[in-house]
Amino acid sequence: MLTLVTGCRGRIGATLVSLLHRDGHAVRAASRNPDRLTDPTAAARTTPFPTAAGALPADVPVVACDLGDPTTFATALDGVDAVFLYAEASGIDAFVSAAEAAGVGHIVLLSSSSVLAPDAHGNPIAASHHAVERALTASPLTTTLLRPGAFASNAYQWAESVRARGSVDLPHPRSHTSPIHGTDIAEAALAVLTDPLLRNAAYHLTGPESLTAAEQVGLLAAASGRPIAVNTVTGAVWKKSVAPFVPGPIADALLAYSAAADGSPAEVTGDTEKLTGHPARTFATWAEENAAAFRP
Missing domain, CATH: 3.40.50.720 (NAD(P)-binding Rossmann-like Domain)
Known part of the structure; x- marks a missing residue:
């Protein structure tokens, strides 16, 4: 095949x-x-x-x-x-x-x-x-x-700011996601491509835990061995900062999502483990693997 x-x-x-x-x-x-x-x-x-x-x-x-x-x-x-x-x-x-x-x-x-x-x-x-x-x-x-849901690799959007200023600007620091490691997505795809019993279904893939954006920044700081400050900014300021690479309607949708998830834990499902056969990789693991991107 x-x-x-x-x-x-x-x-x-x-x-x-x-x-x-x-x-x-x-x-x-x-x-x-x-x-x-x-x-x-x-x-x-x-x-x-x-x-x-x-x-x-x-x-x-x-x-x-x-x-x-x-x-x-x-x-x-x-x-x-x-x-x-x-x-x-x-x-x-x-x-x-x-x-x-x-x-x-x-x-x-x-x-x-x-x-x-x-x-x-x-x-x-x-x-x-x-x-x-x-x-x-x-x-x-x-x-x-x-x-x-949210990819762990979305954190790369903070890398330039962290390297240059040692800080991250967030409109909703307490907004929750359950970030998933890209390797887990690839392994889930491998499973459904190669096991006919898993086909013709829908799977909601998440990481193993709900984390706020600020908690993710904290894990990046621990992995990179340097403090990273979190600055709370308005949605308008954040939207302007991402305008060079995020279209306006998409930025608006992301802002609406982060506002809705402010203080609300994200859903964590068992679908990733069901397909891969092992617990989903943590955001801390991703941070350790990619710590160099957040160092000067």
């Missing part, structure tokens, strides 16, 4: 490729810019935060697949049995049609737990993921939905 993994410039996709390859499964790595998959230094030069993947196994074939460009779909899907798919709404109808034509049997979607929120209908983050979910579940393709 051949699996196509999209989004392989990111750590989750690249980790999944390595896991599939390690276990002897046929896998094809895909990216909008496939040349950067074979040149990790290119990814490092073009990525503002250290989230880009390292080198893939040398004998894994690489193919172009731009999820917003249907002209790339047929070649990428040729001979493919299963797909690990990122949620890009703009080309999803064409992707579903191409996958059906290619004989794909199973798609694992990296969705988002935002689709489960009461205000999902008005949230642009949830809306795009829900559109992809809807297109897939309405098709004859077997679809498995992975719905992680």
Whole structure:
């Protein structure tokens, strides 16, 4: 069985490729810019935060697949049995049609737990993921939905401020999430791709504990061996600070989410452990692994 993994410039996709390859499964790595998959230094030069993947196994074939460009779909899907798919709404109808034509049997979607929120209908983050979910579940393709919440790697957004000033600006320091380690997401994807009994279901993936943003900063301080101050700022100030890399509607949605979660513990599920076979990795583990990014 051949699996196509999209989004392989990111750590989750690249980790999944390595896991599939390690276990002897046929896998094809895909990216909008496939040349950067074979040149990790290119990814490092073009990525503002250290989230880009390292080198893939040398004998894994690489193919172009731009999820917003249907002209790339047929070649990428040729001979493919299963797909690990990122949620890009703009080309999803064409992707579903191409996958059906290619004989794909199973798609694992990296969705988002935002689709489960009461205000999902008005949230642009949830809306795009829900559109992809809807297109897939309405098709004859077997679809498995992975719905992680906050990624532990979201903390990279604080790295530049921590390195430069030793502080983090937060609009809601007491806002809770249950951050999940990217490796756990990749291992969950491996499980549902390789075990037929786990398919055709939806899984809400979380880390093992609910933490406030300030508590996450504290764990980063402990891991990096330096104090990190937390400055409470207004939503407007925070939105202006992230404007260069976060579109306004997305920033508004993130602000609304953090305000709603202020002082309210985040849900912690057992789905990560159910799929991976081990307790979810802690944010402290992620902080220790990535401490160098938060040092001068």
